[in-house]
Amino acid sequence: MESYEMLGIKFHALNEDELIEYVHQANAGQDTKVIGNHNFHSLYLSNRVESMRAFYDRADLIHIDGMPIVWLGRLFGHRLNRSHRLTSLDWLSRLFSECEERGYRVFLLGSEPGVAEKASERFLADHPKLQLGCYHGYFDKSADSAENEAVIELVNRFEPDLVLVGMGMPIQEDWIRCNVHRLRTKLIWSLGAFMDYYAGVKPLPPRWLGRLGLEWLYRLFSEPRRLWKRYILEPWFIVFLLFRNVIRR
Numbered sequence: 001m002e003s004y005e006m007l008g009i010k011f012h013a014l015n016e017d018e019l020i021e022y023v024h025q026a027n028a029g030q031d032t033k034v035i036g037n038h039n040f041h042s043l044y045l046s047n048r049v050e051s052m053r054a055f056y057d058r059a060d061l062i063h064i065d066g067m068p069i070v071w072l073g074r075l076f077g078h079r080l081n082r083s084h085r086l087t088s089l090d091w092l093s094r095l096f097s098e099c100e101e102r103g104y105r106v107f108l109l110g111s112e113p114g115v116a117e118k119a120s121e122r123f124l125a126d127h128p129k130l131q132l133g134c135y136h137g138y139f140d141k142s143a144d145s146a147e148n149e150a151v152i153e154l155v156n157r158f159e160p161d162l163v164l165v166g167m168g169m170p171i172q173e174d175w176i177r178c179n180v181h182r183l184r185t186k187l188i189w190s191l192g193a194f195m196d197y198y199a200g201v202k203p204l205p206p207r208w209l210g211r212l213g214l215e216w217l218y219r220l221f222s223e224p225r226r227l228w229k230r231y232i233l234e235p236w237f238i239v240f241l242l243f244r245n246v247i248r249r
Helices: 016-028 040-046 050-058 067-075 088-102 115-126 146-158 171-182 194-198 207-212 215-222 224-248
Strands: 002-006 009-013 033-038 061-064 105-110 131-135 162-166 187-190
Touching: 002 067, 009 040, 016 033, 016 088, 016 187, 033 040, 033 050, 033 171, 040 050, 040 067, 040 224, 050 171, 061 067, 067 207, 088 115, 088 194, 088 207, 105 115, 105 146, 115 131, 115 194, 131 146, 146 171, 162 171, 162 194, 171 187, 207 215, 215 224
Parallel strands: 009 061, 033 061, 033 187, 105 131, 105 162, 162 187
Antiparallel strands: 002 009
């Protein structure tokens, strides 16, 4: 598995088969593995938020979530292609099929109250034998809070093999980093708003747009008030990073 660095971030180049195989390897191991992902938003945050950098330093695997990272990587001479873009909406069903087949226990943590339950219903309709637990992400995430203690106890009591965290960046990354040592699981994965899409809370972008690198445009028009800064302003910071990199060279 090849790893690359550019503009202050690091990531791995792997395809869907390799990603799923990593899950199986993690479940066969002894240590808890942490998986993260990079897109333009996380690139921006990693260069501005210290806790995000600390999370990626801890992560064992960092996959690409979005064609813009692939394009940017090519600009830096990295050997990347479309198969290296691994957005969860494209492979989550396959992951759950293999978890169902192998008896992995999966816990979903995040989104608003009720959303995780709706997403779970959708997943179980397609994968009826999947062992699935869930809880929302609206609790006091302070390390020493009673609510945080209760959530950790809830997750551990379920005895999951995988914990999929969807609280949005950088909240989910910071929570994982602060609590990974307390969770009894083989793998913890930051996955963003995947539950919102499967629960029908947010409109699911056509998958062909993602392959073209235009999924961000669909999301911007779907949620302009929430996402305009991310998709209109943050790319200019990336341009600044590119310019600074050229000057330094």
